[in-house]
Amino acid sequence: MAFSVSDHHYLPPGTRSVKIVVLGAFGVGKTTYVGTVSEMRPLRTEERLTRAGQLVDDVRADGKSTTTVAIDFGRRTFDGGIAVYLFGAPGQPRFAEMIRSLMRGALGGLVLVDTRSVDQSYESIGLLEEADLPYVVAVNTFPGAPGYPEDVLRDALSLPDDRPLVFIDARTLRSAKHALIALVADILHPARSAAR
Ligand SMILES: Nc1nc2c(ncn2[C@@H]2O[C@H](COP(=O)(O)OP(=O)(O)OP(=O)(O)O)[C@@H](O)[C@H]2O)c(=O)[nH]1
Ligand SMILES: [Mg+2]
Incomplete structure (x- = not known):
């Protein structure tokens, strides 16, 4: 299924709404991504x-x-x-408890990962798995x-084969929307829609 992103600033009648959550460890670029x-x-x-x-927080000097x-x-x-x-x-x-509330009504999640702190991503993936929501890393x-090949990262994250993993730069629209399109395509996948 192919999607493109439009530049609408208002919602035409009949628009379907999809709520998604953007999760990830401290400082991985979530705010940057949404912006x-x-x-x-x-x-x-x-x-x-x-x-x-x-x-209490792992504040990097960046x-x-x-x-x-x-x-x-x-x-x-x-x-x-959409x-x-x-x-x-x-x-x-x-x-975590607040994130569980935030996930109510969401149809999917995006997990941002920084390769310097891969192990801090388990929490976000775990919350989405627990809520049985589709997600994209x-x-x-x-x-x-450090740059790692996809299979190494999948292994490190124990990522199931059917979960998409993409590489992005959260500061660039062209790159960032690549992840959003992967997630929307996954949410709207006919097999998933049939299961709902
Ligand atoms: N080089 C680079 N820097 C980025 C990228 N995304 C975010 N940053 C920078 O990383 C820092 C953290 O980004 P935030 O967007 O605040 O991260 P966050 O995940 O919202 O952080 P918390 O809300 O504190 O968990 C900021 O200084 C961003 O400018 C990226 O894709 N590449
Ligand atoms: Mg933030």
């Missing part, structure tokens, strides 16, 4: 990182000064009448991060 793909100004809930937070404390929210419409509502979550494991490529 890149959203056709409207995204809602962000960022707070400054503090010295006290360094005791210039990151804020963190999401509630949600990121954005929207992208696809030609063919509006995807993106809900980005905070990355810290202590927000998007490896967000940071400069200086």
Whole structure:
């Protein structure tokens, strides 16, 4: 099934809505991702990182000064009448209960992965598996991060064969929407629709 992304800024009558969640560990680029793909100004809930937070959060010295404390929210419409509502979550494991609430009504999830912290992605994948939601893994490529072939990453993440894995740059629309299209195609896959 082929999809393209449109530039609509309003929703024509008959548009179908799809809620998806954007998950991933602390600092993997979730807020950046939602901001890149959203056709409207995204809602962000960022707070400054503090010295006290360094005791509990794995703050890397890469210039990151804020963190999401509630949600990121954005929207992208696809030609063919599908509006995807993106809900980005905070990355810290202590927000798991909030993420479970955020997943209510969602039809799928995107898990962003940084190859410097692959092991911190299990939590997000686990939450989506627990909720029995389809998901796509998007490896967000940071400069200086180790590059691994797809099979090695799949192995490291214990990713089932039917779960798509794509490589993206969350800062670039062309690249970022590649992951969204993979997820929407998976959600709308005839076999999955038949099971609903
Ligand atoms: N090079 C590169 N940098 C990125 C990319 N995506 C995000 N960044 C940078 O990485 C930092 C963290 O990005 P955020 O979007 O805040 O990450 P997050 O997952 O929302 O972080 P939390 O909400 O704190 O969990 C920011 O400084 C971004 O500019 C990417 O694809 N490539
Ligand atoms: Mg964020």
